[in-house]
Amino acid sequence: xxxxxxxxxxxxxxxxxxxxxxxxxxPQGKAGPLGPGRLLAQRLGAEAEIVAxxxxxxxxxxxxxxxxxxxxxxxxxxxxxxxxLAGPAFNAGRYGLACGQVCAATQERLGIPAVAxxxxxxxxxxxxxxxxxxxxxxxTAASMGPALERLAALGLKLARGERLGRPAEEGYLPRGLxxxxxxxxxxxxxxxxxxxxxxRGEPFETEWPLPVYDRVAPPPPIRDLRTATIALVTSGGIxxxxxxDRIESTFATKWLKYSLQGVSDLTAEGWQSVHGxxxxxxANTDPDRVLPVDAMRALEAxxxxxxxxxxYYVFVGSGASTTTAQKIAREMASEIASLDIQGVILTAT
Amino acid sequence: xxxxxxxxxxxxxxxxSQTRLEGGVLSVAREALRTLLLEGGDFADVGLEIVxxxxxxxxxxxxxxxxxxxxAEGGSSFPGMxxxxxxxxxxxxxxxxxxxxxxxxxxxxxEPTYWREAIVDMSGPxxxxxxLGSTLNLVLHFRPAEGYLxxxxxxxxxxxxxxxxxxxxRYNRRxxxxxxxxxxxxxxxxxxxxxDSVRVYELAPPRAPLPRxxxxxxxxxxxxxxxxxxxxxxxxxxxxxxxxxxxxxxxSNAHASYRSSSYLNQRHAVVEELYARxxxxxxxxxxxxxxxxxxxxxxxEEMAERVVALVRGLGAQGAVSSYSGGGHPCIExxxxxxxxxxxxxxxxxxxxxxxxxxxxxxxxxxxxxxxAIVSTGRSTQEVELPAxxxxxxxxxxxxxxxxxxxxxxxxxxYLYGSATNTGAGxxxxxxx
Numbered sequence: 006x007x008x009x010x011x012x013x014x015x016x017x018x019x020x021x022x023x024x025x026x027x028x029x030x031x032p033q034g035k036a037g038p039l040g041p042g043r044l045l046a047q048r049l050g051a052e053a054e055i056v057a058x059x060x061x062x063x064x065x066x067x068x069x070x071x072x073x074x075x076x077x078x079x080x081x082x083x084x085x086x087x088x089x090l091a092g093p094a095f096n097a098g099r100y101g102l103a104c105g106q107v108c109a110a111t112q113e114r115l116g117i118p119a120v121a122x123x124x125x126x127x128x129x130x131x132x133x134x135x136x137x138x139x140x141x142x143x144x145t146a147a148s149m150g151p152a153l154e155r156l157a158a159l160g161l162k163l164a165r166g167e168r169l170g171r172p173a174e175e176g177y178l179p180r181g182l183x184x185x186x187x188x189x190x191x192x193x194x195x196x197x198x199x200x201x202x203x204x205r206g207e208p209f210e211t212e213w214p215l216p217v218y219d220r221v222a223p224p225p226p227i228r229d230l231r232t233a234t235i236a237l238v239t240s241g242g243i244x245x246x247x248x249x250d251r252i253e254s255t256f257a258t259k260w261l262k263y264s265l266q267g268v269s270d271l272t273a274e275g276w277q278s279v280h281g282x283x284x285x286x287x288a289n290t291d292p293d294r295v296l297p298v299d300a301m302r303a304l305e306a307x308x309x310x311x312x313x314x315x316x317y318y319v320f321v322g323s324g325a326s327t328t329t330a331q332k333i334a335r336e337m338a339s340e341i342a343s344l345d346i347q348g349v350i351l352t353a354t
Numbered sequence: 355x356x357x358x359x360x361x362x363x364x365x366x367x368x369x370x371s372q373t374r375l376e377g378g379v380l381s382v383a384r385e386a387l388r389t390l391l392l393e394g395g396d397f398a399d400v401g402l403e404i405v406x407x408x409x410x411x412x413x414x415x416x417x418x419x420x421x422x423x424x425x426a427e428g429g430s431s432f433p434g435m436x437x438x439x440x441x442x443x444x445x446x447x448x449x450x451x452x453x454x455x456x457x458x459x460x461x462x463x464x465e466p467t468y469w470r471e472a473i474v475d476m477s478g479p480x481x482x483x484x485x486l487g488s489t490l491n492l493v494l495h496f497r498p499a500e501g502y503l504x505x506x507x508x509x510x511x512x513x514x515x516x517x518x519x520x521x522x523x524r525y526n527r528r529x530x531x532x533x534x535x536x537x538x539x540x541x542x543x544x545x546x547x548x549x550d551s552v553r554v555y556e557l558a559p560p561r562a563p564l565p566r567x568x569x570x571x572x573x574x575x576x577x578x579x580x581x582x583x584x585x586x587x588x589x590x591x592x593x594x595x596x597x598x599x600x601x602x603x604x605x606s607n608a609h610a611s612y613r614s615s616s617y618l619n620q621r622h623a624v625v626e627e628l629y630a631r632x633x634x635x636x637x638x639x640x641x642x643x644x645x646x647x648x649x650x651x652x653x654x655e656e657m658a659e660r661v662v663a664l665v666r667g668l669g670a671q672g673a674v675s676s677y678s679g680g681g682h683p684c685i686e687x688x689x690x691x692x693x694x695x696x697x698x699x700x701x702x703x704x705x706x707x708x709x710x711x712x713x714x715x716x717x718x719x720x721x722x723x724x725x726a727i728v729s730t731g732r733s734t735q736e737v738e739l740p741a742x743x744x745x746x747x748x749x750x751x752x753x754x755x756x757x758x759x760x761x762x763x764x765x766x767x768y769l770y771g772s773a774t775n776t777g778a779g780x781x782x783x784x785x786x
Contacts, residue, residue, distance in 0.1 A: 135713045171786060182712040183783045185732035185766060187482070193623035193777025196702045196728040200672045201635055203700040203726060204565045212782060213707065213727040216715035254468040254515060279515070281468045282681045283649045286513040323681060326710025326734070354649065 009053035009164050012084050013042045014077070014091035014107050016100045020060035028099075030062035032073055034080040041149055045090065048157035053164070057084040059107075066103035073103075074110045086117055088164040093122035093152040094129070096144045101129030108137050118163040122156040125178060138163065139178045183213075216327075233347035236314035238337060240322035241288065241295035241354040242280030243271070254281030256324035260333050262316045269302045282323030283354045295352055314346050322353065356556045357594040358446040360426070360549035364453045367404050367490050375543045380450065382492065387536060391494065396502070396528040401495035403746055407488045409476040412742040414751060414758050416472035416770045417457040417496075417606045418530055419486055419617040422450040423599055424541035431538035432599045434580015435531055441579075443555075443594030448544040454489045454617050455540070457533040458747030459496035463503055463510035464519025465526075465607065467752040472610030472770040473739075473762075480739045483731075483772040483781050485618060493746050494536060496529050518607060526606055530616070534602070555594050560633040567636045568670040569593070569624055570661065570701075572687055572775075574646040574678035575605030576614055588644035588661045590668065593625045596641060611733045611766055611773040612679045612706050618771055623778035624674055624704070639668045646683035658689035662697060670699055676775035677705040681718050688721045695723035706773035707732040707783050716783075730774060731781030733767035 017027045019040045038046045038055040046055045059080045066073045081089060089111045091104035101123045108119035113136075122140040123129060130139060140159055142152035155176045162169060172179040188195065195212070202209040227233050244252060250261050271292035278288035278295060293299045301313040318337050325333070341349060363378055370381035384402050391400045405411045423431050426446040430437025456474070461467050474486045481487030502525050504510060509521040517523060573583045578601050591600065602616040625641065632638040642664045647657040665673060673694055677687045687703070694701040707716035707729055716732065739762040748758065756762050766772050772781050 169786075171784060180713075180786055182786045183707060183716060183732055184712055184786055185707075185735040185737075185781060185783050187780045188782040189780075191623055191778055191780055192704055192728050192730050192774075192782065193627040195782075196624060196674050196704050196777055197627045197631060197636075199726055199728060200567065200674060200700060200702045201565075201631075203702070204672050209726065211725055211727050212729040212784075213705075213716075214785060215720050215722070215724060254466065281466065281515050283516070285515045289513050324709060326714040326716070328710050328714045 009087045009161070010056045010085055011049060011053050011088045011090060011160070012081050012086040013038060013045060013055050013058045014089060014104060015040060015042065015058060015060040016103065017060060017062040020058065022060065028062040028064035031065050032059060032061040032076040032080060034059050034084070041093070041153060044150070045153045045157055048153050049161065053088070053161060056086070061103060063097070063099035063103055066106070067099050070106060074106060077107050078110055078115060081111060081115065081117070088160050089117060089119040090156055090160050091119065091121040093142045093149065093156065094127060095142055095146055096124040096127055098128045101127035102132070105129040105133035105137065109133060112137065118160070120156060120160045120163060122152050130178060134178055135180045135182060138169070138180070140176060141178050227348050230310055231308055232311040234312050234314050234345055235301070235310050235348045235350060236341060236346045237296055237298070237301065237317040237352070238349050239296050239317070239352040240320045241352055242278045242321040243276055243288065243292050243296040243319055244279055246275055246277050248277070248279050252279060252319070252321055254279050254321060254323060257321040260318060260320040260337060262318045264315060265298060265313065265317055266315050268298060270299045271296060280321050280323055280354060295354060297352070314344070355444050355592045355594050356554065357443055357598055359553045359555060359597070360446060360448045361451045361551045361553070362448060362544045362547065363451050363550045364490060367453060367492055369404070373540065373543050375547060380453070380540065380543065382540065387539065390539060391532045391536060394528065396499055396525065397496050397532070398499050399497045400532070403493045403495065405476050405491045405493060405746065407476055407481065407490070409744065410742050411476040411744040411746065412758060413456060413458055413474040413491070413493060413746050414471065415458050415460060415747040416474055416610070417459065417526070418533060418603045419454045419456040419615045420533055420537045421454055421617050421620050422537040422541035423620065424448045424538055424544065426545070431541070432534040432602065434577065435602060436534045436538050439579040439581070441595070442598040442600055443592050447598055448541050448549070450541050450544070452490060454486055454491050455494060455533055455537045456486060456491045457494045457496060457529050459529070460498065460748060461606070462498045462522050462525045463505045463507070464512040465522035466512070466515050466518060467607065469609050470607045471752045471754065471768055472613065473764070473768050474770050475739055475742065478740045479737060480769055483766070483779065484770050485774070485778055486770065492536070492540070494533055495746060496532070498525060516607065517605065526604060530602065530604060534616070555597060555629060557593070557632060557638055560637050564633070564635065564637040565671045566639040566669050567628060567672045567674070568639050568665055568668050569628060569641045570665070570673055570675040570690065571641060571643045572646055572676060572678040572683055573601070573643055574614065574680060574683060575603060575608040577602055577604045578643065583645045586645050588642055588657065588664055590664055591641045591643055593629065593638065593641050596622050596625055601643070609679050609733070610768050610770045612730070612775050613770065614678065614775070615771060618774050618776045618778055621778065622776045624676065624776060627777065628674070639670050646678050646680060647686045649682050651685070654686040654689060658686045658693055661690050662693040665694060665699060666697060672700040674702045674704060676777070677703065678775065679706070679708070684718050688719050688724060692721040692723045701726065703727045704730060704775055704777055706730045706775070708734065710734055729783045730779055731766055731772060732783040733773045734765050736763050736765050737769070738763050
């Protein structure tokens with residue numbers, strides 16, 4: 006049985022090319038292990054060998070991401086890798102980002118398993134933790150030995166196609182991915198146990214850690230509302246009567262847009278709400294309550310706004326996850342940003 | 355309040371000419387029961403079938419399920435639904451254990467189906483995650499009378515998608531009334547028989563002071579003593595009332611995985627667990643129920659304040675709090691946890707992960723105080739289910755691209771009761 010072919014990614018420093026002054030060196034490939042790769046090769050044991058080392062200057066890798074990625078992928082392909090291991094980058098931010106980029110591209114474009122090693126607080130961790138398996142290391146190269154050990158062990162498991170257990174057991178950073186499974190006791194027993202532990206001041210572990218939300222910086226204010234074109238966007242599911250494009254009432258998979266040309270007021274005859282997650286009685290009596298076309302036309306008439314954009318955008322928010330909402334928003338925003346629209350009114354239910 | 359629950363174990367169900375319980379076998383007079391259910395003219399027909407754990411059988415279009423119960427000393431077996439809305443939770447109740455009466459069938463005019471599909475597999479991986487996968491089930495397949503299918507009538511008009519047309523609401527009530535009537539009828543076969551066991555439910559004050567615990571239950575698509583709960587103020591209940599049939603399901607258009615079935619509320623796992631630990635580890639102070647509030651932020655705030663006022667009024671030091679499901683209800687559910695925690699009341703939240711891919715937070719809204727959560731599973735994750743030889747309840751799914759007898763790959767949210775907020779299930783989720 007032939008050995009697993011491993012490619013090891015390093016930066017210019019660990020490849021022995023030089024320090025900061027050589028951080029702009031472009032991607033290069035060399036046969037066999039270099040620098041810490043030698044110890045890594047030992048840790049990989051008999052079933053795998055480092056057939057090539059690919060290295061790149063940290064500045065080059067971060068300033069020419071596309072070109073660097075293409076060149077590195079070419080080198081990995083040439084080496085006919087079964088597995089790519091990157092780092093350890095420890096706390097070096099640019100190196101960590103380069104490792105993340107290389108591993109993500111390798112996985113997603115070449116379909117080859119790839120693992121990177123870095124310190125938990127390396128800036129690259131937040132960007133890559135849910136896309137990759139990241140092996141935690143200490144903050145400095147003083148922890149090289151154990152880092153390589155863990156990198157080798159996890160890499161071999163992935164290359165063999167083994168199913169990995171939980172982060173703490175297997176030695177990788179929690180990826181923030183949640184999967185359903187069967188517990189050993191019903192939820193009721195687990196809940197009362199957890200409560201009693203809390204009341205006794207004993208340590209307990211929540212089964213569902215709180216998410217971390219990012220903040221969206223607001224853009225600068227509209228310079229002159231009186232000349233601005235404002236678009237209406239709603240997650241309240243207001244559609245032409247009959248729901249001609251069949252947007253779903255829950256777990257919707259698409260967003261739609263409809264013309265408001267010649268429309269100054271929404272009525273129950275022409276429009277309806279198909280959103281399955283709120284009491285639609287009021288919206289179905291007068292759809293302007295969720296999509297305020299009448300109010301916008303009044304503002305247009307008084308000159309308070311320049312005009313109401315001729316198209317409105319609609320989604321059904323029921324059952325929408327955060328990630329779905331982000332995707333929908335990006336798509337809608339991309340279209341809106343390409344048009345002469347200065348502001349958007351979002352109505353949510 | 356002292357409830358004597360007499361348990362009669364059912365080992366098998368058979369159709370027969372007479373209804374009786376003998377040697378653990380429940381014989382059901384099929385024709386007599388069918389006639390009973392057709393009284394009132396709401397159904398063109400009701401099919402009666404038996405499915406057993408391990409059968410290659412799949413139930414679809416499941417509406418509700420209930421454990422047969424009968425009040426042995428008179429009184430309403432299902433107050434406000436079968437019999438007048440008299441208080442329950444005391445006296446002697448007979449239960450048929452190991453079985454359920456399950457209602458299945460199509461929707462009627464003005465009844466949305468986007469949350470209505472509900473599947474129960476009697477074997478395979480699906481059976482392990484729904485409580486009904488391990489009970490003997492008497493399946494009632496309801497076929498609506500013609501009047502319920504006429505889309506043109508005014509009562510079939512759909513204004514509020516979530517609750518359905520007035521016609522749909524009435525039909526769903528009639529289905530439950532029939533199902534519960536069947537359940538009481540079957541349980542009455544235990545009259546005069548010796549039970550297999552008797553359990554007394556009574557909350558005697560603990561001898562030494564123990565932490566006072568309340569259970570908070572958010573209601574959605576339910577009736578309390580037969581009354582709709584949407585406009586109710588939060589109120590306290592004795593746990594016996596839950597165990598004795600006061601809180602029942604009324605709406606079919608609710609996520610299958612956490613639709614609050616009558617069955618799971620009668621056999622409420624959190625209430626049972628708190629009862630089991632009462633006077634040894636804790637002092638079970640009571641149950642507070644509140645409806646999933648209006649879509650209005652001010653009303654949600656007010657609802658949360660009122661619930662917490664009741665919690666404090668019971669002198670509680672800790673709470674277990676169940677989420678009913680849906681986007682809007684999660685707001686006041688989180689507000690309640692926040693207000694409790696800020697008042698020094700340790701709160702454990704019981705909730706399913708309802709949204710998104712594995713990297714998604716899985717919930718619409720969290721508060722920083724939501725630090726102690728028991729997850730009842732990732733309901734958007736898919737599970738593979740095998741083909742089944744026998745399908746009851748319908749010919750085609752409402753919104754799944756499979757034939758019901760085929761192999762399926764469906765999210766857990768279609769599996770009836772799989773993420774129940776009553777805490778009865780084993781399904782959870784872990785972080786990777």
